[in-house]
Amino acid sequence: xxxxxxxxxxxxxxxxxxxxxxxxxxxxxxxxxxxxxxxxxxxxxxxxxxxxxxxxxxxxxxxxxxxxxxxxxxxxxxxx
Amino acid sequence: xxxxxxxxxxxxxxxxxxxxxxxxxxxxxxxxxxxxxxxxxxxxxxxxxxxxxxxxxxxxxxxxxxxxxxxxxxxxxxxxxxxxxxxxxxxxxxxxxxxxxxxxxxxxxxxxxxxxxxxxxxxxxxxxxxxxxxxxxxxxxxxxxxxxxxxxxxxxxxxxxxxxxxxxxxxxxxxxxxxxxxxxxxxxxxxxxxxxxxxxxxxxxxxxxxxxxxxxxxxxxxxxxxxxxxxxxxxxxxxxxxxxxxxxxxxxxxxxxxxxxxxxxxxxxxxxxxxxxxxxxxxxxxxxxxxxxxxxxxxxxxxxxxxxxxxxxxxxxxxxxxxxxxxxxxxxxxxxxxxxxxxxxxxxxxxxxxxxxxxxxxxxxxxxxxxxxxxxxxxxxxxxxxxxxxxxxxxxxxxxxxxxxxxxxxxxxxxxxxxxxxxxxxxxxxxxxxxxxxxxxxxxxxxxxxxxxxxxxxxxxxxxxxxxxxxxxxxxxxxxxxxxxxxxxxxxxxxxxxxxxxxxxxxxxxxxxxxxxxxxxxxxxxxxxxxxxxxxxxxxxxxxxxxxxxxxxxxxxxxxxxxxxxx
Numbered sequence: 001x002x003x004x005x006x007x008x009x010x011x012x013x014x015x016x017x018x019x020x021x022x023x024x025x026x027x028x029x030x031x032x033x034x035x036x037x038x039x040x041x042x043x044x045x046x047x048x049x050x051x052x053x054x055x056x057x058x059x060x061x062x063x064x065x066x067x068x069x070x071x072x073x074x075x076x077x078x079x080x
Numbered sequence: 081x082x083x084x085x086x087x088x089x090x091x092x093x094x095x096x097x098x099x100x101x102x103x104x105x106x107x108x109x110x111x112x113x114x115x116x117x118x119x120x121x122x123x124x125x126x127x128x129x130x131x132x133x134x135x136x137x138x139x140x141x142x143x144x145x146x147x148x149x150x151x152x153x154x155x156x157x158x159x160x161x162x163x164x165x166x167x168x169x170x171x172x173x174x175x176x177x178x179x180x181x182x183x184x185x186x187x188x189x190x191x192x193x194x195x196x197x198x199x200x201x202x203x204x205x206x207x208x209x210x211x212x213x214x215x216x217x218x219x220x221x222x223x224x225x226x227x228x229x230x231x232x233x234x235x236x237x238x239x240x241x242x243x244x245x246x247x248x249x250x251x252x253x254x255x256x257x258x259x260x261x262x263x264x265x266x267x268x269x270x271x272x273x274x275x276x277x278x279x280x281x282x283x284x285x286x287x288x289x290x291x292x293x294x295x296x297x298x299x300x301x302x303x304x305x306x307x308x309x310x311x312x313x314x315x316x317x318x319x320x321x322x323x324x325x326x327x328x329x330x331x332x333x334x335x336x337x338x339x340x341x342x343x344x345x346x347x348x349x350x351x352x353x354x355x356x357x358x359x360x361x362x363x364x365x366x367x368x369x370x371x372x373x374x375x376x377x378x379x380x381x382x383x384x385x386x387x388x389x390x391x392x393x394x395x396x397x398x399x400x401x402x403x404x405x406x407x408x409x410x411x412x413x414x415x416x417x418x419x420x421x422x423x424x425x426x427x428x429x430x431x432x433x434x435x436x437x438x439x440x441x442x443x444x445x446x447x448x449x450x451x452x453x454x455x456x457x458x459x460x461x462x463x464x465x466x467x468x469x470x471x472x473x474x475x476x477x478x479x480x481x482x483x484x485x486x487x488x489x490x491x492x493x494x495x496x497x498x499x500x501x502x503x504x505x506x507x508x509x510x511x512x513x514x515x516x517x518x519x520x521x522x523x524x525x526x527x528x529x530x531x532x533x534x535x536x537x538x539x540x541x542x543x544x545x546x547x548x549x550x551x552x553x554x555x556x557x558x559x560x561x562x563x564x565x566x567x568x569x570x571x572x573x574x575x576x577x578x579x580x581x582x583x584x585x586x587x588x589x590x591x592x593x594x595x596x597x598x599x600x601x602x603x604x605x606x607x608x609x610x611x612x613x614x615x616x617x618x619x620x621x622x623x624x625x626x627x628x629x630x631x632x633x634x635x636x637x638x639x640x641x642x643x644x645x646x647x
Contacts, residue, residue, distance in 0.1 A: 015595060018227045033137050034176065034355045037201060038382075039537070039603035043594045050587045062386070063357045 004052075004076065009069045011047055016040060026070045031063040041066055048072065054079040082443035084313035087454070094457035096488055099309040103344070111301045113282055114157070114189030115273035117343035118150040126346045133322075133350040133368060134179050142179055146346065149183055152262050154271035156187030159260055160218065163241050167192035167274055168281055169217040173329070174198050174207070174225055177353040180245040180262050181329055184220050185339050189282055189301075192274025193217075196284040196296075199330030200225055205549065205600045206294075208232040210286045211239065213296050213495060220260075222246050230254060278302035284495055285332045287432040288542035290531040296495030297432045303336075303489035304344060306436040310456055311341030314428060315372055316401050316443045323349040324365070325374045331539065332432040333405055336489070337374060358386035362394040369398040376406035378537035380413045380425060381568045391420050401443065403428055406538020407570045408526040411450030427452055429526070431512050432540075433504070435489030438512075439481075439524045452516065452524040460484035462509070463518055466530075469506035478517045478527050482509030532626055534563040536571050539604050543573075543626060546597060546605050550575060553596050555583040560616050562630040564609060575607035576616055576629055585612035 005026055013024055016036050030036045036044055045061050048054070056079055065075045084090060105111055121131075127147035134142045144152070165171060171188045173195060175181045181197070188195040196214050198207060200222075207228055211219070218241040219229055229242055233255065240256065247259035276282070283299040311317055315337065323342050327333035342349045350368045354360055356379065365373065402417060402425040409427040418424040426441035429452040439461060441453035455461040462471040463479040472479045490510070494501040504511055515527040534541040543561035550559035557580045564574035577593070579585055590610045598606040617628040631638045 018224070029137065029355070031355045032357045032360055034353070036355075037603050038356055039606060039608075040598060042608050043591060043598060043606060046587070046591050046594065050591055063355070063382075064359070067357070 005069050005073050007051070008048070008072050008076075012036070012044070012069065015043070015047075024069075027068050029067050030069070031067045036066070038063065044072075048076055052076055052080060082313075082316050083318065084316070084442055084444065087442045087445050087457075090313070090457045096305055096309070096458055099305045099488075103304070103308060105305070107278070110273075110275040111278055111304065112189060112192070112273040112276045113301050113304050113340055113344070114153060114186045114191075116304055117186050117340060118146060118153050118190075119273065121146045121343065121346040122150050124346060129346065130348045131343060132179060132182055133348065134353065135351070135364065135368075136178070136353045144179060144183065146343075149186060149343070151267040151269065152183045153187035153190055154268040155265050156184050156260075156262065157191040157271050157273075158268045159243075159265070160188065160191050160193065163218065163258070165191065165193055165218055165241070168194055170194045170196045170214040170284060172196040172198055172211060172214070172216045172219040172221075174200055174202075174219055174221040174229070175245070176200050176222065176224075177328055177334075177351050178222070178245070179351075180220065182339055182351070183262065184245075185329065185335065186343070189276075190271060190273040192276050192280070194281045194284050195335070197329045197331075197335060198286065199328060199602065201604070202228070202330075202602045203598065203600045204228045204231045206602050206605070208235060209293055210296070211236055213286075213293065213497075214284055217241070218243060220245060223248070226257070276301045279492070281492075283335055285335070285432050287332075288533060288540045288545060289500070290533055290542065291544050292500065292542075294542065294545070295497055295500060297332075297435075297491045298493050298495050299435050299489065300492055303435045304340060305488035306456075306458075307336050307340045307489055308344045310437040310440075311337060311345060314426070314437055314440050314442060314456070315341065315374060315403055317342060317345050317347045317372060319346070321347055321371045322369055322398070323347050323372045323374070324352070324368070324370045325349065326352075326361075326376065326379060327374070327405070332435070333374075333376075333538075336436055337405075356382065358383050358390055362391065362396065365396050365399065366394045371398050372401045372403075373399060374403045374405065375425070376538045377404055377409045377413060378406065378569050380404060380409070380417065384413060384416050385568065388420055396421060399423060402426065403441075405430070405437075407535050408452070409450070414447065414449035424449070429453070429524070433491045433510075434483070434487075434512065435491060436487065438483060438487075448519075448521075448523050450525070451519075452526050454522055454524065459487055461524070463516060463524075464506070464509060464511070466515075469509065475520050476517050478515055480530055481512055481514050481516050481524070482506075483512070484508065485510040532562070532630070534561075534571050534573055536563075536566070536573060536604055537569040541573055541605050545601065546573060546575065546607070549597055549600050549605075550577060550593065552600070553593050555579050555589055556593065558616050558624070560624045560626050560629055561607065562626055562633055564633050566608075572608040573605060574633060575610045576613050577610060578613055578615060 325338040404425040428440040464482040563571035566572040
């Protein structure tokens with residue numbers, strides 16, 4: 001199975017970063033760091049739901065839970 | 081004692097000359113907002129007072145006094161002048177909320193050029209259409225955003241200079257690019273602000289309507305008069321305040337009340353340039369000892385969602401006054417803020433075109449939670465009949481909000497679009513496009529928009545613009561875009577699409593289309609939901625009936641569908 005963190009990180013870099021800010025790591029703050037804004041978080045959530053065939057309730061999709069790739073992995077695993 | 085004192089008393093003897101006198105301005109004098117926000121404050125003896133306390137990611141901090149703002153804005157103005165930027169040329173600010181954005185704005189105005197701030201999350205299409213309309217001469221930006229400019233540069237021969245404020249030399253500069261480091265550049269002690277007059281153009285902000293491309297709202301230097309006074313009386317800023325306006329200067333609140341208002345009053349303001357989280361915001365208020373906080377309903381509702389427990393972890397006792405703008409502030413949010421902060425957020429109503437506050441709640445005035453408040457002194461407001469455009473004298477009867485267009489910050493036109501500008505008036509009233517009613521005590525109550533424009537998190541989105549962009553996706557045959565109710569953002573974008581043959585309506589395609597719009601237009605314009613349809617409701621003449629879909633989303637009556645085509 002693909003490493004979940006790698007998959008998420010690759011998606012984040014591909015979709016939300018460009019050549020000038022692609023040095024994102026598992027611990028880079030995505031939401032509080034302004035890389036993914038609250039509106040774009042909806043598309044990131046949708047990606048995770050499609051990819052892992054899960055449903056993340058809106059109440060759990062907080063900016064804090066989406067703030068790093070590491071935290072996102074924890075969140076996704078709760079709903080697998 | 082609040083700055084406004086008694087609202088009723090102010091109504092009795094109001095004249096805009098109150099602000100003119102305080103600003104030592106007389107009709108016919110030079111009036112340059114850039115000078116008022118920097119040199120004048122220094123001349124008043126506040127050169128060493130902090131003007132900007134900025135915090136970025138990881139707690140990185142920068143501080144600038146009013147003298148620093150004066151020197152750096154001089155330096156920016158001088159740099160632009162040396163590049164050949166002329167009076168009334170448009171200079172775009174395309175940056176995050178970094179100090180260069182705030183001080184660059186002041187510098188552009190000092191030069192006599194027109195500041196065109198654009199939201200840094202705009203995609204290349206959104207950026208292009210706005211730069212093209214303005215025929216922008218120069219763009220001041222950062223490395224992280226320059227790729228969007230590069231992508232469309234070939235289509236913009238009028239853009240002569242792209243100024244990178246954080247160039248680090250790691251990669252070569254490209255065509256038309258030049259580096260400028262605001263803090264390291266040799267500071268220019270003397271720069272004579274251009275002698276702009278009351279009607280000289282100052283700021284060009286872009287806003288969206290139901291149809292057509294985004295409109296460039298032209299403001300002039302005289303707007304300072306109402307921005308100064310509304311800041312003083314409504315935001316109640318006082319000399320020892322630490323002010324935090326959470327708005328991005330890519331939008332009008334971020335310039336009218338995030339730069340012009342506070343700095344023309346010589347007030348210290350702080351800026352947090354990180355993404356949103358309840359924890360980081362509360363921490364910032366505690367650390368900076370924020371006293372006056374001007375924010376938006378979407379943020380307030382997000383804070384409500386984060387719960388009350390987290391608030392107890394922070395000392396927020398410095399807060400003395402709160403206000404809100406962007407979309408109607410619901411009663412629950414007002415009541416909640418009173419409960420958890422001990423103060424109610426005062427709702428303020430205005431828009432890009434009005435340039436300054438129009439209907440608001442005031443310190444010391446009784447608040448009716450959920451109400452827009454009352455007209456600012458000097459503003460003639462009414463509710464108009466939707467057909468005759470005559471004022472409605474009946475209490476509680478809904479109609480269109482109308483304003484007599486005679487306050488200083490009123491837009492002067494839509495840039496290169498006078499025809500659309502003229503359509504905003506009926507019977508001598510300016511129509512902001514919102515419906516409301518007035519209660520027996522003279523308070524205004526918001527009902528809704530009078531058009532299809534979507535207000536998401538306080539930002540207006542044109543359904544037409546999103547529909548047009550959707551049609552550029554290879555899978556989309558037809559599109560219709562409407563507002564969908566949302567607990568936090570009030571409204572979000574929802575799209576209905578039909579697909580071209582050969583495409584499968586599944587979740588992966590939905591995500592692809594969402595991301596397509598996000599990158600092309602902006603995250604705000606990205607549909608939060610896409611519904612696939614076999615066909616869209618149309619009139620017999622083939623026009624898509626957006627209102628049928630809107631009614632469905634809001635659980636409303638569809639109304640007259642006699643023109644709907646048969647299936």
